[in-house]
């Protein structure tokens with residue numbers, strides 16, 4: 001017998017069981033990998049599945065899990081976080097306007113400004129902590145307010161309830177990239193945001209072994225539109241990725257707790273280090289929006305950034321001197337990762353724009369993994385000593 005999982009079940013239970021049922025044919029406890037591109041039809045046009053670019057049988061169970069973990073009704077899995085953004089942006093048309101923050105993931109900036117702009121989409125990049133400025137832009141009838149919170153890499157927190165309410169007043173769709181917080185620590189739909197997207201390549205997968213994405217909403221029609229774009233522009237996720245994603249999600253709560261604990265330990269250590277100018281971690285009282293983060297998130301996640309008193313060369317020396325912490329672009333993994341936004345994830349942003357937005361040469365971003373914090377701190381201590 002299989003128990004129906006509802007929103008009344010605890011988060012850990014939902015992470016393991018939501019959307020899961022033993023395979024009807026074999027009783028296998030784990031969903032199989034449906035490695036199939038095409039499906040037989042008993043009669044022309046009569047089918048449950050037709051072609052792998054539209055749908056795969058393994059999408060439904062994991063979509064149910066993702067919807068449950070975001071406290072949403074509907075989800076769509078796609079091939080990457082960028083594919084999730086592409087699907088969302090494809091719903092707009094030439095001349096439509098988007099409000100976005102000054103501080104977003106470099107790939108988002110590249111997709112919006114260097115790709116969609118050429119199809120006639122217009123952007124207002126503004127400070128979303130300034131609600132008066134947001135309202136002024138909303139009065140210009142944009143079609144979308146795009147958010148990231150906490151942002152990448154400056155860990156800025158936006159007031160999701162206030163922004164959701166304001167956008168609703170002007171009939172503007174709100175979309176948030178919730179990758180940094182993960183659905184374990186933040187559920188934006190509960191705060192009045194319309195659409196949540198994730199790079200499943202990060203915390204959801206959790207093991208640096210997949211590239212995937214997801215879109216979650218309470219609006220069935222919107223979800224069906226995402227389905228259409230997945231099929232029409234080829235944003236489908238491959239079956240093996242879906243298998244690994246579902247496996248990774250089972251331990252999401254455990255990993256998130258541990259990543260947060262390690263982020264706290266490293267951030268506290270670095271905060272009092274003489275080579276550090278400032279640590280940005282929403283969990284620390286020194287973070288300018290610590291109280292807002294505590295209000296709208298159930299935890300502070302594993303991401304933090306540090307302004308070192310370093311030149312670009314010293315920054316590069318530090319991040320290449322770690323022995324345990326891995327120098328890599330991604331985040332949200334079991335391994336602690338480090339990167340240098342100015343020369344890695346955000347290098348596509350013009351230098352003057354980077355400077356204007358505070359992405360300095362000494363800024364280094366950490367993604368806490370699940371190792372022992374003592375080992376991580378020892379690694380940081382040794383690497384810092386190597387920078388002269």
Ligand SMILES: Cc1ncc(COP(=O)(O)O)c(C=O)c1O
Pocket residue numbers: 080081082083105107152177179180198199200201211212213329330331
């Ligand atoms: C916050 C954030 N959103 C989206 C993405 C893009 O996701 P993907 O690499 O799965 O396309 C990234 C990738 O680093 C990211 O950091």
